[in-house]
Amino acid sequence: MERTIGFKERRYIEELRILTKATALDCVIDDRFDRVIYVIRQGDMGLAIGKKGENIKRLQNVLGKRIEMVEFAETPDAFIANIFKPAEVTKVERPSPDAPVNVLVRQRSDLGIAIGKAGCNIEKARILTRRFYNTEVGEVLLEKEEA
Numbered sequence: 001m002e003r004t005i006g007f008k009e010r011r012y013i014e015e016l017r018i019l020t021k022a023t024a025l026d027c028v029i030d031d032r033f034d035r036v037i038y039v040i041r042q043g044d045m046g047l048a049i050g051k052k053g054e055n056i057k058r059l060q061n062v063l064g065k066r067i068e069m070v071e072f073a074e075t076p077d078a079f080i081a082n083i084f085k086p087a088e089v090t091k092v093e094r095p096s097p098d099a100p101v102n103v104l105v106r107q108r109s110d111l112g113i114a115i116g117k118a119g120c121n122i123e124k125a126r127i128l129t130r131r132f133y134n135t136e137v138g139e140v141l142l143e144k145e146e147a
Contacts, residue, residue, distance in 0.1 A: 003131050005026065009026075009028070009029060012038075015062060016048065016059060019055060019062070020055040020059070022045075023040070024039060025072050026039040033123070037069075037070065037124055037128070038067070040069050040071050070083050076092070076129065076132075079129070079132065079133065080092050080125060080137065083125045083129070084103065084113075084114045084125065086113060087114040089105055090143050091103075100136035102139050102141055103139070103140045103141070104142070105142060108142060122137065122140055125137045
């Protein structure tokens with residue numbers, strides 16, 4: 001998928017920069033889940049969120065949509081792990097080079113967090129990994145315990 005940033009996305013990125021002094025690398029307006037997803041430059045996440053999440057709350061009031069933020073990472077595996085936070089991703093599996101990657105989480109409670117309500121978190125992962133690394137995300141699975 002080609003990364004094109006339209007006028008509205010640029011406006012939202014500028015709004016984030018003005019309110020938080022953080023730099024967003026990309027912005028995705030997801031109408032299906034009525035949210036705006038920002039990809040924040042590595043190291044700027046604390047600045048973007050603000051103390052006790054106050055910057056996110058202010059931005060939500062200004063834009064009138066739910067705001068989600070993901071910290072960018074240089075490697076696809078680290079980026080995927082960042083997308084699913086606070087769920088603890090233990091491994092990103094590639095069955096074959098052209099197959100979708102599967103995300104493994106350690107605890108059953110992380111499975112629900114990673115998938116999200118109505119699949120919103122896994123959909124966010126699919127959108128962002130396609131956009132940045134041209135990789136498809138398949139399933140979120142529970143890591144099997146080694147006996």
